Amino acid sequence: MRLLSSRRRHPATRALFLALALSLMGVLYATVAPTAPSSAEGPSSTQIEEGQALYRTGCASCHGLNAEGTSQGPTLIGVGAGSVDFQMGTGRMPAAAPHAQIPAKPKVYSDDEIAAIAAYIGSLDLGIAIPDIGQYSMEKPARGQFPAGHDGDVAYETALDEYYRVVAIGGELFRTNCSACHNYQGTGGALPGGKHAPSLEGVEGRYILEAMRIGPQQMPVFSADVISDEEAAAMITYLEELHGQRNNGGLGLGGFGPVGEGLWAWLIGIGGLICFAIWITRKGVRAK
Amino acid sequence: MARPVSTDAPDSTTVETPDRPEQLGPVFKAAAGPAKWADERLGIAGLARSNLRKVFPDHWSFLLGEIALYAFIICLLSGVFLTLWFRPSMAEIEYEGSYQLLRGLPMSEAYASTIELSFDIRGGLLMRQIHHWGALLFIAAMFAHMLRVFFTGAFRKPRELNWLLGVGLIAIGMIEGFAGYSLPDDLLSGTGLRFVDGLVRSIPVVGTWLEFLVFGGEFPGDIIVARLYIAHVLLIPGIILGLIAAHLALVVYHKHTQFPGPGRTEKNVVGYPLFPVYMAKAGGFFFIVFGAIILMSATMQINPVWKYGAYNPEQVTAGSQPDWYMGWVEGAVRIMPGWESHIGGTTWSWNVFLPAVVLMGLLFTVMGVYPFIEQWVTKDKSEHHLLERPRNNPTRTAFGIAAMSCYAMFWLGGGNDIIATQFHVSLNAVTYFLRAAVFVVPVIAFIVTKRICISLQRSDIDRLLHGAESGIIDRSPEGGYAERHVPVSDEEAFMLTEHQPRKVAELEAGEDETGVSTGKGGLKERMRVKASGFYYADQPEKLTSEELAEAKAHILGHEDHAELESNAHANGSQSEDSQSEDSQSDEITAGEDEQAGTTPS
Numbered sequence A: 001m002r003l004l005s006s007r008r009r010h011p012a013t014r015a016l017f018l019a020l021a022l023s024l025m026g027v028l029y030a031t032v033a034p035t036a037p038s039s040a041e042g043p044s045s046t047q048i049e050e051g052q053a054l055y056r057t058g059c060a061s062c063h064g065l066n067a068e069g070t071s072q073g074p075t076l077i078g079v080g081a082g083s084v085d086f087q088m089g090t091g092r093m094p095a096a097a098p099h100a101q102i103p104a105k106p107k108v109y110s111d112d113e114i115a116a117i118a119a120y121i122g123s124l125d126l127g128i129a130i131p132d133i134g135q136y137s138m139e140k141p142a143r144g145q146f147p148a149g150h151d152g153d154v155a156y157e158t159a160l161d162e163y164y165r166v167v168a169i170g171g172e173l174f175r176t177n178c179s180a181c182h183n184y185q186g187t188g189g190a191l192p193g194g195k196h197a198p199s200l201e202g203v204e205g206r207y208i209l210e211a212m213r214i215g216p217q218q219m220p221v222f223s224a225d226v227i228s229d230e231e232a233a234a235m236i237t238y239l240e241e242l243h244g245q246r247n248n249g250g251l252g253l254g255g256f257g258p259v260g261e262g263l264w265a266w267l268i269g270i271g272g273l274i275c276f277a278i279w280i281t282r283k284g285v286r287a288k
Numbered sequence B: 001m002a003r004p005v006s007t008d009a010p011d012s013t014t015v016e017t018p019d020r021p022e023q024l025g026p027v028f029k030a031a032a033g034p035a036k037w038a039d040e041r042l043g044i045a046g047l048a049r050s051n052l053r054k055v056f057p058d059h060w061s062f063l064l065g066e067i068a069l070y071a072f073i074i075c076l077l078s079g080v081f082l083t084l085w086f087r088p089s090m091a092e093i094e095y096e097g098s099y100q101l102l103r104g105l106p107m108s109e110a111y112a113s114t115i116e117l118s119f120d121i122r123g124g125l126l127m128r129q130i131h132h133w134g135a136l137l138f139i140a141a142m143f144a145h146m147l148r149v150f151f152t153g154a155f156r157k158p159r160e161l162n163w164l165l166g167v168g169l170i171a172i173g174m175i176e177g178f179a180g181y182s183l184p185d186d187l188l189s190g191t192g193l194r195f196v197d198g199l200v201r202s203i204p205v206v207g208t209w210l211e212f213l214v215f216g217g218e219f220p221g222d223i224i225v226a227r228l229y230i231a232h233v234l235l236i237p238g239i240i241l242g243l244i245a246a247h248l249a250l251v252v253y254h255k256h257t258q259f260p261g262p263g264r265t266e267k268n269v270v271g272y273p274l275f276p277v278y279m280a281k282a283g284g285f286f287f288i289v290f291g292a293i294i295l296m297s298a299t300m301q302i303n304p305v306w307k308y309g310a311y312n313p314e315q316v317t318a319g320s321q322p323d324w325y326m327g328w329v330e331g332a333v334r335i336m337p338g339w340e341s342h343i344g345g346t347t348w349s350w351n352v353f354l355p356a357v358v359l360m361g362l363l364f365t366v367m368g369v370y371p372f373i374e375q376w377v378t379k380d381k382s383e384h385h386l387l388e389r390p391r392n393n394p395t396r397t398a399f400g401i402a403a404m405s406c407y408a409m410f411w412l413g414g415g416n417d418i419i420a421t422q423f424h425v426s427l428n429a430v431t432y433f434l435r436a437a438v439f440v441v442p443v444i445a446f447i448v449t450k451r452i453c454i455s456l457q458r459s460d461i462d463r464l465l466h467g468a469e470s471g472i473i474d475r476s477p478e479g480g481y482a483e484r485h486v487p488v489s490d491e492e493a494f495m496l497t498e499h500q501p502r503k504v505a506e507l508e509a510g511e512d513e514t515g516v517s518t519g520k521g522g523l524k525e526r527m528r529v530k531a532s533g534f535y536y537a538d539q540p541e542k543l544t545s546e547e548l549a550e551a552k553a554h555i556l557g558h559e560d561h562a563e564l565e566s567n568a569h570a571n572g573s574q575s576e577d578s579q580s581e582d583s584q585s586d587e588i589t590a591g592e593d594e595q596a597g598t599t600p601s
Helices: A002-006 A013-032 A045-058 A081-089 A111-124 A150-177 A205-214 A229-244 A258-282 B026-042 B044-052 B060-083 B109-119 B124-151 B160-181 B187-201 B207-215 B224-254 B274-299 B324-335 B350-378 B394-414 B416-422 B427-466 B490-497 B523-536 B545-556 B561-583 B592-598
Strands: B092-094 B106-108 B269-273 B341-343 B346-348 B468-475 B481-486 B588-590
Touching (some): A045 A111, A258 B060, A258 B274, A258 B324, B044 B274, B060 B124, B060 B274, B106 B109, B124 B160, B124 B274, B160 B187, B160 B224, B160 B324, B160 B350, B269 B274, B324 B394, B394 B416, B427 B490
Antiparallel strands (some): B341 B346
């Protein structure tokens, strides 16, 4: 103690104390302050500038020079990078024409350009960030991850079983929350007024999660408070597993359910059997 | 109309005299012993003698009912297989079977056993699909058969009761189908049950109590699957079997109807005997139907229950539709405006009650009473065994097409969401269009069909009066071109003239000359006369035999005599030949003999 008290009037004391207080505040701030949304690379200032330039060329005519929105398009301040990633990554934006619902189409911008515009919009205000791969996918156990031999087999089987149990719950969540519009197989369905719930077949998991979080067009928002990232990942994995499985029982007939089945029962079933009936009544004793 | 004379050679076969073999073959020898043994105890020879030679006419449309019968047999067989594994219980269990995407989820035993049938029982999925495709075809074939009977007037006396049996079979078949697809307890079947639950509850005043009666409490309860199961596998199939037996017995008793043609009258049946011709044909056709259903079941997925997940009342899926035969009811409910009224503490759900309960009742009522309505209009009490060609009864045909088009509009309504997504139209637009179309389209269909039928009749008359086009073009000395016409064959002329056009009923005097009421001028009679006018006012007159003879002479006697005569001669000799051959063809004309032989005592 003597060492410190005897030197308290040392000329360096003030400067040292100032430095200590500043660094303490700095550390405190660093731990408490909200972290900025992070994408894979993290937006750099040049990317934001690049994005702004692209935005002004391609988007500003509807969404306003500073993304404040016009009568033609909503404001993009606060929608977040994830929203841009969804709308442009699925080709919905830029829209070809005003529709009851903007349809998905092949994307117009490159991935880099979309990332730049997303970085620019993301820099304007907080919003939905582009999710990480871990947020929308589940790791499926592979045999290689486990040691060879019987114990490895057992461990692998157990892990696979656990995996499917989680995926099955994802399926149940999908049927509870999504199938009313998107159909039990995720093939989509009709909504009032010329709108529709699009098919989820072949849609990247990232876009499905983004859509849940931002609620684009007709879709309601499913926030992380309602459906957690883990649950969303299970739902998305369920869809991937469902669409990946082979069609047990024959041709899927488009997955339209009983309407398609009835159509084929009449066309192929009754139609085909009538052809046979005509054939069989012309055959035999009557045939010449 | 530009139809050439039939180029088919007329039926001509050599006379087949059944030459009995002097010496019995090995098969007959071997069968003789057991046959004698059985005959001495069962008397089957007598039965066989009268029934094996029973004559049936040949036409492809007569096989539609057979498709239904065979599909039903296939459903019975595959259904027995399914009952061996299906567990009709709504007890909740956790799924631990081999379908991974449902592992660990709670579900009913019924659903779990359906998944097990699909994935763990050898041949189970194929059997399920055979059962389901077979059921769709069973009901579709019944409808197709009914339409054939309707449009050809085969429901007329003496077959009205058999028509009613058929209507009953369709109604009960639909209930059977519904009970069947409600059993797996997956999301789709549960949604279908929910629909019926709403339908039951929409019945005014007593609906709620009825729901509790049916479901044993509030929906979904835990007994409905067991109840539907026993109805589906025992009660309803039993009734269907009984009705089919009665239906077929009446066909045998009445004898089969036949289309008009040479040698065919109201008093005979022209065709081939049951044994061996129809035994072979019907037996072969059974295997064709069997094969077609199995081929469909092996290559076309139907009702993938594992994808729907277990039924959970808080879930629903887009594209929830019933099987096709309930689709029109679904459609009616979908396009109905949301009318509801509250009277003294009770809710009257017109939006469900009218399109579901009332409309279904209406369809089967109209189907049931139609033969009697027509009979009342025509006052026709005579027996009819010759079928009417649809064109020869334009109003009936138009009425049938109008009913079909109305049904089709409701049917489209049942798939309005699929139409909206597949054809990129607005769901609302489809619904609004159909609301009007169910009333407008049948009227248009009626008028158009009636006019087409009358035109076809006129074209028949035209063909009789002016002959058929020969395909030979003559150039006149003036340079004009004209096609030669030749008289139609006697067979065709017979077919075209066999029907009896009806006259519009005339109102008889309400009083006789002494002023006493005859009871014929009443409101009922006046309505009948009006209805008769509606039915038959536009019917073209039938040609008399004098007119026909004159027309034939006229066609033959056209300008260029020499050439035409040689042509006509060739034609005439041909028809003469065919006539003479016809009389000795192997076709059996079963007249009074057959009739007497098969009338059950």
